[in-house]
Structures are given as C-alpha cells and as structure tokens.
Amino acid sequence: MEPGAAAAVGTAGAVGAAASAGAPAAAAAAAAGASAAAVSASYCPLPLPLSDGEQQCYSELFARCCCAPATSSSFFSSSSSSSSSSSSSSSSSSSSSSSSSSAGHPQPAAELGRGASLPGPAATAGANQVGDLFRASQLPAETLHQITELCGAKRVGYFGLTQFYVALKLIAAAQSGLPVQVESIKCELPLPQFMALKNDEIRYSNPTELHGMKCQIPYVTMEKNSFKRVDDGEKQQEKMSPIMSPVSSPPSSPSSYQRVPLTYGYGKLRSGMDQMHAAPYETRQHTLQQEGSTSGSHGPKPTRRQTSLIQSLSVEREPQESNSNYPDDPWRITEEQREYYINQFKSLQPDLSSFISGSLAKNFFTKSKLTIPELSYIWELSDVDCDGALTLPEFCAAFHLIVARKNGYPLPESLPQTLQPDYLQTAFLKPKWDCALFDSYSESMPVNQQPRDLNRIEKSSIKEKTDLTAPAQDVNIDDKQALKISSVDEAMPKDLSVDTAAKPGLLPPPPALPPRPLMSQVLHHNTSNDSISQTKLPGQLPGYGDFRLLEQVLLTQIGCVWWNFREQIRKDNDLQTKEQIAEEKDLCQTEQVSEIELHPQLTRTPSQTEESGSPVKKDLPHTQPPSKPIRRKFRPENQVMENQEPSSVSGTSSVPTVPTVKPHASIQKQSSKQKKAIQTAIRKNKEANAVLARLNSELQQQLKEVHQERIALENQLEQLRPVTVL
Amino acid sequence: MRKKNKNKNNKNLNASWLKPYSLLQNYPLYIRSIPAEQELKFHYTVHTSLDVVDEKVSAMGKALVDQRELYLGLLYPTEDYKVYGYVTNSKVKFVMVVDSSNTALRDNEIRSMFRKLHNSYTDVMCNPFYNPGDRIHSRAFDNMVTSMMVQVC
Numbered sequence: 001m002e003p004g005a006a007a008a009v010g011t012a013g014a015v016g017a018a019a020s021a022g023a024p025a026a027a028a029a030a031a032a033g034a035s036a037a038a039v040s041a042s043y044c045p046l047p048l049p050l051s052d053g054e055q056q057c058y059s060e061l062f063a064r065c066c067c068a069p070a071t072s073s074s075f076f077s078s079s080s081s082s083s084s085s086s087s088s089s090s091s092s093s094s095s096s097s098s099s100s101s102s103a104g105h106p107q108p109a110a111e112l113g114r115g116a117s118l119p120g121p122a123a124t125a126g127a128n129q130v131g132d133l134f135r136a137s138q139l140p141a142e143t144l145h146q147i148t149e150l151c152g153a154k155r156v157g158y159f160g161l162t163q164f165y166v167a168l169k170l171i172a173a174a175q176s177g178l179p180v181q182v183e184s185i186k187c188e189l190p191l192p193q194f195m196a197l198k199n200d201e202i203r204y205s206n207p208t209e210l211h212g213m214k215c216q217i218p219y220v221t222m223e224k225n226s227f228k229r230v231d232d233g234e235k236q237q238e239k240m241s242p243i244m245s246p247v248s249s250p251p252s253s254p255s256s257y258q259r260v261p262l263t264y265g266y267g268k269l270r271s272g273m274d275q276m277h278a279a280p281y282e283t284r285q286h287t288l289q290q291e292g293s294t295s296g297s298h299g300p301k302p303t304r305r306q307t308s309l310i311q312s313l314s315v316e317r318e319p320q321e322s323n324s325n326y327p328d329d330p331w332r333i334t335e336e337q338r339e340y341y342i343n344q345f346k347s348l349q350p351d352l353s354s355f356i357s358g359s360l361a362k363n364f365f366t367k368s369k370l371t372i373p374e375l376s377y378i379w380e381l382s383d384v385d386c387d388g389a390l391t392l393p394e395f396c397a398a399f400h401l402i403v404a405r406k407n408g409y410p411l412p413e414s415l416p417q418t419l420q421p422d423y424l425q426t427a428f429l430k431p432k433w434d435c436a437l438f439d440s441y442s443e444s445m446p447v448n449q450q451p452r453d454l455n456r457i458e459k460s461s462i463k464e465k466t467d468l469t470a471p472a473q474d475v476n477i478d479d480k481q482a483l484k485i486s487s488v489d490e491a492m493p494k495d496l497s498v499d500t501a502a503k504p505g506l507l508p509p510p511p512a513l514p515p516r517p518l519m520s521q522v523l524h525h526n527t528s529n530d531s532i533s534q535t536k537l538p539g540q541l542p543g544y545g546d547f548r549l550l551e552q553v554l555l556t557q558i559g560c561v562w563w564n565f566r567e568q569i570r571k572d573n574d575l576q577t578k579e580q581i582a583e584e585k586d587l588c589q590t591e592q593v594s595e596i597e598l599h600p601q602l603t604r605t606p607s608q609t610e611e612s613g614s615p616v617k618k619d620l621p622h623t624q625p626p627s628k629p630i631r632r633k634f635r636p637e638n639q640v641m642e643n644q645e646p647s648s649v650s651g652t653s654s655v656p657t658v659p660t661v662k663p664h665a666s667i668q669k670q671s672s673k674q675k676k677a678i679q680t681a682i683r684k685n686k687e688a689n690a691v692l693a694r695l696n697s698e699l700q701q702q703l704k705e706v707h708q709e710r711i712a713l714e715n716q717l718e719q720l721r722p723v724t725v726l
Numbered sequence: 727m728r729k730k731n732k733n734k735n736n737k738n739l740n741a742s743w744l745k746p747y748s749l750l751q752n753y754p755l756y757i758r759s760i761p762a763e764q765e766l767k768f769h770y771t772v773h774t775s776l777d778v779v780d781e782k783v784s785a786m787g788k789a790l791v792d793q794r795e796l797y798l799g800l801l802y803p804t805e806d807y808k809v810y811g812y813v814t815n816s817k818v819k820f821v822m823v824v825d826s827s828n829t830a831l832r833d834n835e836i837r838s839m840f841r842k843l844h845n846s847y848t849d850v851m852c853n854p855f856y857n858p859g860d861r862i863h864s865r866a867f868d869n870m871v872t873s874m875m876v877q878v879c
Contacts, residue, residue, distance in 0.1 A: 386852050388852035
C-alpha cells in the first residue's frame, strides 16, 4: 500500500455521515475559521497513515465512485481522467476487495452505468458520485467546499485516488468535530459516515457494531470487508457508533421496520423475499448499511436486531432499490418501500382504494413497538382528512413515518411534502400496474410469512385444492386468507396458540379478527381450518353480541365474495349451530372427531367465517365443483391434524412433517400457473369487487342500524338516570 | 389587542362520562391559559363553572337532549372575567374564560371559537391511538388552541 495513497484515502474516505448534528455544526464553525488556513495550506500531498480498514473502506468508496461514468454536473467543472500511480497501485491492493464489493453491488453500478468494476489505472472518481457521497456526509456545503479545496481535487481538476482519500479523511475529521485542516487528518480518525446515498453507500463504521452479532454470512462480499474493517478500526467505530444512532439511512428504514415485524416470527419472510427479489439481492450492497441502520437504532433494540438481522437484511435488500434522485431525503418513499407498504395494506385491506379502519390500523401499527404517543402523533400527521381511517397513501405515509422513527429519525413537525396523500396518490398511479404482477408475489409472501407449520398445512391443502381450479393468484389469496383463518381460528380459541400463531405476523390479522376467506376454496379450507379449530370452539361459544362485534370488525375488511352467503347462512344456522356447538363441546376435546361431526363443526365457528363453511360449501359448489372431492379428501387429513392439534398445546410442535412436503410441490404448481392465472384472477376480482361493494353497502347499513340502536340505548340510559345526575 | 396578561383564555375540556355507577367524573382533558402562571386560578374557575354548565344543560329538559344548543353562552360573569360554556352531545364540556376587559370579543366570535375547538376535538377523537378520557396531547389541537388564543390576544 503506497503511503501517499493510503494516507489520503484513509482520512478522506473515512468520513461518514455526521454522527451528531453538533458535529457538522462544530465542523462548520471550525472549518470556517480554518478555511483560510486550509486554503493557504492548499493541496495536501502528505502520506497519511491509513489503517487497513480505512484503506479498504476508502478504496471501495472510490471504486464505487469510479464505477459510473463521470458525467453530468459535479463539484468540478471538468473531471479529466488521469491515472495516478498511487491510485493504480493502491487499487490493485484493494482491487480484490473492491472488485468483490463492486461485483456484489451491481445496483449502484447499474445506476452509475455499470462501468468497470475496478477503478483501474485511469481511476478518477466520478464527480457526480463524489458529490453525492460528500453530500451524504451531511456536512455543510461550505465545509465540503473547503475539503475539496484542501484535498487538492479542485487544484488538479479531478478526484483522483489521492484526492479522494484525502477528502474522505477530511470528511471524517469534520464529522469528528476537528477543523478542516491538513493536520487534522494525520491522526487516527474513525471512518467517515455517509447517509444513504442513491448508490447505497455503506456505512462502514456501523457494521463494526454488528459484527459482534456475526449474522452476516449471506452477505459475503461486503461483510468480508466490513469484518476486516472492524478488526482494524473497531475502537474508532465504537466511538462513532453512539453518535450514529440518530442518523440512519432512510432507505434502510424499511429494513429496520421489517426487522421489527420479522422478530415477530417471520422466519419465512426472508425466504419469501428471497424468492421475490433474488435479483436485487445480488445488487444490494445494503447489508452493511442496513447493519448501520440497525446499529443506528441499536440502543433500544439490540436483541431484536440480532435475531432478525438476517431477515431484515434480506427484506431490506429489496426496498433499498432507490430509483429516486433524492438519496438524502428520508421522507421520500422508494419504489421498494412503496411496494412493501402496498402489500402490507393489502394484507389488511385487499381493496386498495378503500380504507383501513382506525382500529385495524391501530392494532397493526402497535406491533411496531413504538410508544402510543408517538403512534398517535404519526397518525395525526398521516391521517390528513382526519376521518379515523387510512387510505392507501395515508397508510404508506404512516408506515413510512413509523419506519423512519424506528430508525431514529425525529418525527417532523408537519407531514413532509413527499408524504402528502395527493403526492403519493400521483406516485401510486403508475406503479399500480406493477402491483398486479406483484400481487401474486405478495399473496405468496404473506403465505410464506406464516411461520406456523399448521399454516403450512393449510397452505398445502389449499394449494392442492386450488391446483384444479382457481388461478394461482386466487390461490395465493386463499392461502393468505386461509392462513389467516387458521391463525385466527387457532388464536381465538386458544390463548396459548394465539401468541405463537397470530402475534408473530404483522400480516395475519389480530386474533380478535376473524379470518377472511376470499374464495370458495378458502371456504373449503376454512372447513379444514375449522376442523383444526374445532377443538377450540367449545371454549368460545359466541353470543349474538360477539357476532355483531365481529361483524363490525369485518366491515373494515373486505369480506370474501361469499361473505353475503355466509351471513345469511350463519343467521340461518345460528340456532342449528349453537346446538351443535353444545353437542360438540364434549366431543371436541377428544381426539376422535368423526367426519360427520366435522360437518356441523365446520358450519359454526366463532370466527363466523368458518361457521358458514359447510353450508356455504353447499351453496357454492357450483362455482367450485372440482374442489369438492378434494376438500373431502382433506377432511380426514384435517381430522388427523386436528387430532394432533389438541394434543399439543402450542400447536406448532404437533404439526406433522408430512404437510411440509406438500408446500413444495404445490408451490411449484402455483408458480407455473401464476402467469396465466393472473388474468383470470383479475376478472374474478372484478366480479368479486362488485359483489363486495354490495356487501359493503349492506354491512354499512347494518352498522348504521347498530349505531342507531346504540345511540337510542344511550339516550334511554340518560333519560332513565335521576335528574340530578348528568 | 392588549399584549400584557390581559386576555386570559382558559379552555378547559371536561368530560363527564356516563358511568354505570353513580359517580360523576369531571376531569380536565386539556387546559391552556395565557398567561400560564395563573393556571391554577383558572382551574378553580373552570371547575366551579361546571356546576353552571350542568345546571344549564339540565334546564333544557330531557326532551331536547338531542336538539339542544351546544353553545351555552355566558355562564356567569365575574368582575375579572367572563366564562363561556359549550357542551357536546357526548357530554364533553368546553369552558372558556375570557378577560372581562376584552370587550371586543363578541358572541359570534366565541361561538366560532367553540366550533373550532369542537372540530379539533373530533379530529383528536378520530385518532385510534387516542383513548377517550386521556389527556389530549395532540399537536394539531395545541396549534389550533394557540392560534386561537393568539388571535384573541
């Protein structure tokens, strides 16, 4: 390693994003005072000592900046390519790491034009990228100008390796609060920290904290380097890490948030996301940045981060795609983030143009583990029309604010312009068509997210059923619904299973909410789910009041197509099922549930959806004739599962391994059918929408009636009170 | 408008929840006053004015419980200030204490201020994270009250 290059690179490249707000201010003040001296000092040709970690860090930064063609506006008017001997030699030493890193991160390279992976002999950092990088350091522009002057890039007209390294080290010094002078960079400095760039700059300082967790095996390329850096600059990193906490890269914010939900047990989310975003994974070099972000918010949630780091990283890779040109704006939602938010919205409310009710959103956002006052404030910001419900843009804004808050960003005083509903609405218009394709993915995603084996059973059975009929998308929907149903069913009757089943997931509705089977297949599955949940039913004989409560809750969710049927049938079967429930109370706990009993059991469930399972099935067979025999086939299996279910308290442990085989086969089938099934699914969804709209109006009517009854009752209560009491 | 501690507005929201038991609870959800050092005095003033509010509400009769006017008007004047009241249908009471020397404040303005308060309060209620009965910490509500008080001052 050449001393000149090493020295320059070490200091300049290490400048990370300003750890503390005070640092840039102090740096600016110091820089202002020292600017004159710095300018007079002019170019700093001194060889600076660079630690190995710094060397790697800087070289990688330089490589990244060099990857793109140096064009467009930049710090300097011209960027003439000149080969610096130091750059070539130093790059050769770090070429291995940088090449691996560069290869591992085609994403920034793609944005930069997929240039050469290595800096090469004619290594000049693209001025545009360098400018972005420097701006990401969150230093004031004045300081950055001084740094550029000081490092000599302005003098020579380009950012060679030496100049780049010096600049990085000066940035590190500025962020540490030292004056921007040549002398500052002679001492040991922590690595510079950069806010999220559109090139997905890695925050080298942060990974050091995370390496203690040692959960970065999947991300070999960058992690390898980070490991090395850690070894070298660990002490420095520790010093910087606490300051880093409030500064988190916005693109990684979804990862943190997703990390949080992932801690709820979404072991499968990662796999699901992997399937979905295999390509972005390779392009993602966000692992370290994510780690940085995680470390950024390390204080309150170290354990969670550790456990879910891999998951979050895997998830975050996808959202980190930043197509926007505002890398420093934490309030701008990237494409990936938007997709994720839309998927989450769908999990709560399949109709993208409808609302998420306040209670539903509250339960959902409460899982983010933010404090209630903060959530209240976030709601206040995002619910622009103050109607107690969230439309899709409002939901995305709220979600984004939560994610940002979890990453340490202070909540803004007012809703940023990029999070305004009208702004997001226009932004949503174009990706809507992309969502159509994502639907199949998203449906499978929540399916995958169900960690429970039991859900897998459901899924497998669902998949097998739907193989014959409904398109894959419906199947996915059904899977999701059925999984939710199963999770809810299990959750409702059994407190123990609730914790394991329903809570792990953001996507599954809260235990109190009944499942939402979407299609008849789901209903069929509901029957199977019912069978599983039958044993728990006796403990929960729903009264009429419960039904109405659940009904009102369901109003917020778009019911399935056959919700109407179900309601009618439920009302018809109320008496019948209650009798059956009483009968089955004794039988349910036993492991010998006859198939005959399953039928009546299937007809009634506290979740309402299951209740109409069998009668609905009878009414709906015309829509799904082929699935009937399959359904019956599964009943014994469900019986078996049900028998196993009660035996195990948690329910997960008792799940046989047999169903696990099914998901694999069914998944393959689904994937093969998804493409041609999407169109049919769209058609069916339109039909479903029409029916659901009708259902919605009917349910709204019922809701109004209930409200009126309630008001009337309250009025009566008031009038019945003694006059003196108000 | 005077700038010194002349105009004192004390907006006190009291929620008396109809409990199944006979206990009557009136506790403030939100209190704001300018100047702030006299807040305790306004606490007392508002609390005593609750009786007047109840009296006015009950005087309207049970038959009109749904149609009665929300704005109660001047509850009672003292030598220093005037107290205005406003009750919502959910028995949430808004009490405003205005400096008596502020003669420029007309009844219509008071009504509009109460309407704004009511609207802001419903916005707060729409927040699912707000539990009815909690103290109000909504920033939007604070901003609205501040702007209103500044306007009067």
